[in-house]
Amino acid sequence: MTKASITMLGTGNAGATRCYNTCFFLEAGADGLLVDAGGGNGILKQLNAAGIPLKRIHHLFLTHTHTDHVLGCVWVIRMAMQKLNSGKYEGPLHIYSHAKGIRTLRQICELTLPVKVTRHFDSMVVFHELQSGETFSVGKLTFEAFDILSNKELQFGFRTILPNGCSLICLGDEPCSPELRPMLKNVDWLLSEAFCLYADRERFKPYEKFHSTAADAGRMAEEAGVKHLLLYHTVDADIETRAERFIAEAAAYFHGHICVPDDLQTIML
Numbered sequence: 327m328t329k330a331s332i333t334m335l336g337t338g339n340a341g342a343t344r345c346y347n348t349c350f351f352l353e354a355g356a357d358g359l360l361v362d363a364g365g366g367n368g369i370l371k372q373l374n375a376a377g378i379p380l381k382r383i384h385h386l387f388l389t390h391t392h393t394d395h396v397l398g399c400v401w402v403i404r405m406a407m408q409k410l411n412s413g414k415y416e417g418p419l420h421i422y423s424h425a426k427g428i429r430t431l432r433q434i435c436e437l438t439l440p441v442k443v444t445r446h447f448d449s450m451v452v453f454h455e456l457q458s459g460e461t462f463s464v465g466k467l468t469f470e471a472f473d474i475l476s477n478k479e480l481q482f483g484f485r486t487i488l489p490n491g492c493s494l495i496c497l498g499d500e501p502c503s504p505e506l507r508p509m510l511k512n513v514d515w516l517l518s519e520a521f522c523l524y525a526d527r528e529r530f531k532p533y534e535k536f537h538s539t540a541a542d543a544g545r546m547a548e549e550a551g552v553k554h555l556l557l558y559h560t561v562d563a564d565i566e567t568r569a570e571r572f573i574a575e576a577a578a579y580f581h582g583h584i585c586v587p588d589d590l591q592t593i594m595l
């Protein structure tokens with residue numbers, strides 16, 4: 327059976343400097359989906375450090391157009407097409423997002439990248455504008471994009487069924503809307519933001535920033551009967567002890583498995 331895994335290329339929030347912005351590579355066999363790309367060319371360093379060559383990246387999902395998610399995509403497109411020009415990258419690069427994501431990414435690229443890159447748009451860089459509920463395929467995996475119903479910024483999450491039959495939902499970088507809670511019922515893997523500890527809410531003000539805490543994510547996962555809870559998009563203060571502190575707080579509410587990965591960590595799904 328094909329094994330699936332997630333390699334975290336970044337785990338931090340927008341302002342993080344001691345880790346990269348949250349983005350990851352979800353792979354099953356030869357196929358993989360890059361989900362967001364962080365805020366700059368740090369994505370190239372992270373891919374390199376993770377041993378994921380650009381030639382493996384043919385599918386990119388953009389959740390929303392905040393700088394810490396979209397700007398790295400410009401670099402992925404640039405470098406992939408530069409490699410294509412020199413015969414070191416084969417086949418199209420597929421980009422998936424909602425209308426605003428596609429429009430914004432394309433516009434930034436057209437304003438900042440040379441023609442030798444942008445001339446490949448719509449042939450070797452294929453932009454797929456998705457509606458909420460629409461699906462797309464990456465190898466044998468099928469992903470369903472959905473609107474996370476943010477009132478801050480249009481954002482899509484996704485869900486899929488892994489080759490081993492486990493279900494996985496990515497909620498992007500905002501707390502789960504109450505309307506989407508039924509979708510989480512008994513999901514095997516839930517990828518959720520947790521900006522900081524509830525205990526540190528006065529220090530980091532997560533609620534003012536439309537973010538949640540490890541305790542909030544733990545409570546949500548427990549209510550939904552989730553099996554594995556993966557937390558990301560955190561503040562980077564005291565990053566050395568982040569995992570143990572976040573796990574301890576979430577575990578007071580959630581009795582399943584909790585994972586708070588570091589950058590470059592691979593999680594077997």
Ligand SMILES: [Zn+2]
Nearest residue numbers: 340392394499
């Ligand atoms: Zn973000």
